[in-house]
Amino acid sequence: MKELGESTRSVHAGFEPDEKTGSVQTPIFQTSTYVQSDFAEHTGYEYSRTQNPTRDALQEAVAILESPGVKAYGSAFASGMAAISTVTQLLESGSHIIAASDLYGGTGRYFDQVLSKFGIETTYSELGPGDLEACARENTKMLWLETPTNPLLNIHDIAELSAKAHERGWLVVVDNTFASPVLQRPLELGADISCSSSTKYVAGHSDVISGYVVTRSEELNEKIRFLQNTIGAVPSPLDCFLILRGIRTLAIRMERHCDNAEYLAQKLSSHPKVTRLLYPGLEGHGGHDVAASQMRRFGGMISLEIEGGEAAARRFAKASKLFTTAESLGGVESLINHPWSMTHAATPEARRLEVGVTPGLVRLSVGIEDAEDLWKDIENALNASS
Numbered sequence: 223m224k225e226l227g228e229s230t231r232s233v234h235a236g237f238e239p240d241e242k243t244g245s246v247q248t249p250i251f252q253t254s255t256y257v258q259s260d261f262a263e264h265t266g267y268e269y270s271r272t273q274n275p276t277r278d279a280l281q282e283a284v285a286i287l288e289s290p291g292v293k294a295y296g297s298a299f300a301s302g303m304a305a306i307s308t309v310t311q312l313l314e315s316g317s318h319i320i321a322a323s324d325l326y327g328g329t330g331r332y333f334d335q336v337l338s339k340f341g342i343e344t345t346y347s348e349l350g351p352g353d354l355e356a357c358a359r360e361n362t363k364m365l366w367l368e369t370p371t372n373p374l375l376n377i378h379d380i381a382e383l384s385a386k387a388h389e390r391g392w393l394v395v396v397d398n399t400f401a402s403p404v405l406q407r408p409l410e411l412g413a414d415i416s417c418s419s420s421t422k423y424v425a426g427h428s429d430v431i432s433g434y435v436v437t438r439s440e441e442l443n444e445k446i447r448f449l450q451n452t453i454g455a456v457p458s459p460l461d462c463f464l465i466l467r468g469i470r471t472l473a474i475r476m477e478r479h480c481d482n483a484e485y486l487a488q489k490l491s492s493h494p495k496v497t498r499l500l501y502p503g504l505e506g507h508g509g510h511d512v513a514a515s516q517m518r519r520f521g522g523m524i525s526l527e528i529e530g531g532e533a534a535a536r537r538f539a540k541a542s543k544l545f546t547t548a549e550s551l552g553g554v555e556s557l558i559n560h561p562w563s564m565t566h567a568a569t570p571e572a573r574r575l576e577v578g579v580t581p582g583l584v585r586l587s588v589g590i591e592d593a594e595d596l597w598k599d600i601e602n603a604l605n606a607s608s
């Protein structure tokens with residue numbers, strides 16, 4: 223599938239008409255168990271926590287999207303956090319993780335409040351020159367990247383950091399949620415594992431919670447599949463169907479998300495009320511060049527601060543008619559989020575301030591509406607913010 227374009231790949235990835243009925247769409251195999259012709263003799267499907275044909279089709283699709291052309295293995299989970307927590311179960315107690323300092327708040331909460339109880343410590347770092355070496359410990363086993371980051375849209379150089387981590391024998395995991403595999407493919411850049419909250423762009427319609435993990439390593443895949451079955455945080459067959467349906471339009475949606483976000487970012491960049499604007503597609507963004515080299519386009523997320531801080535941000539959100547205030551991102555509809563009090567409330571306040579998640583910051587998930595309508599709405603909301 224390497225030679226195909228993004229849209230063709232999205233439509234055809236893991237697409238297998240049902241052999242028995244010819245059903246063009248993958249059926250929803252809503253069953254917990256399967257008939258056995260004799261004790262322990264079955265078709266390969268025995269119990270739906272272990273295998274389910276709708277989930278198989280989804281797992282195949284995400285593997286192709288994340289690694290077209292090179293065999294990869296996908297595993298689907300009941301949420302992005304289920305995917306993330308399962309990946310960290312690859313580690314032994316006493317291991318150490320180095321993670322980017324600006325991460326989705328739920329990932330940091332899991333590292334700090336759950337993994338730490340099992341003797342796995344995390345060091346957060348800006349991952350600038352010399353930082354990996356400075357953070358390295360004898361027991362470091364994993365480098366955890368998120369790029370672009372949530373919510374500051376920082377960019378990390380996946381190829382460079384993976385090469386450095388591999389010199390030391392660390393496993394490299396990239397949370398690819400913000401880019402989606404249409405815009406960025408971490409495995410092609412050297413990462414060992416690409417994981418994602420498919421709740422976001424991949425499913426794309428704000429109607430399902432889900433996650434996945436993809437690796438090219440057969441050995442890692444065996445371990446992940448063992449953990450998937452053993453821990454059991456698997457998605458339902460209906461959810462798998464919904465994610466697959468979302469995938470069919472992923473490439474076309476991403477183009478529109480990017481068109482709209484690029485347009486809004488340009489407009490916002492010259493607006494007098496905007497005091498801080500974060501979008502990797504802008505030339506002045508610190509990670510612009512790396513983003514241009516490792517991403518196809520710059521994505522649909524924009525973060526900004528408005529003159530007047532948190533109070534102005536609140537008035538801005540209330541005045542907007544098209545950006546709905548809600549958690550999450552990556553759906554067809556535009557959303558606005560206040561990381562300080564919503565997605566990143568669980569991150570310790572000092573760390574939030576240190577990395578730049580301020581009380582005045584708002585994060586926009588730019589949907590696929592008409593760009594001009596979105597701009598008019600934002601302009602009105604900015605005018606109402608003071």
Ligand SMILES: Cc1ncc(COP(=O)(O)O)c(C=O)c1O
Nearest residue numbers: 301302303326372399419421432
């Ligand atoms: C970058 C990132 N990773 C992981 C997650 C967790 O995903 P889920 O909410 O599907 O568990 C989120 C959720 O917002 C996220 O933004």
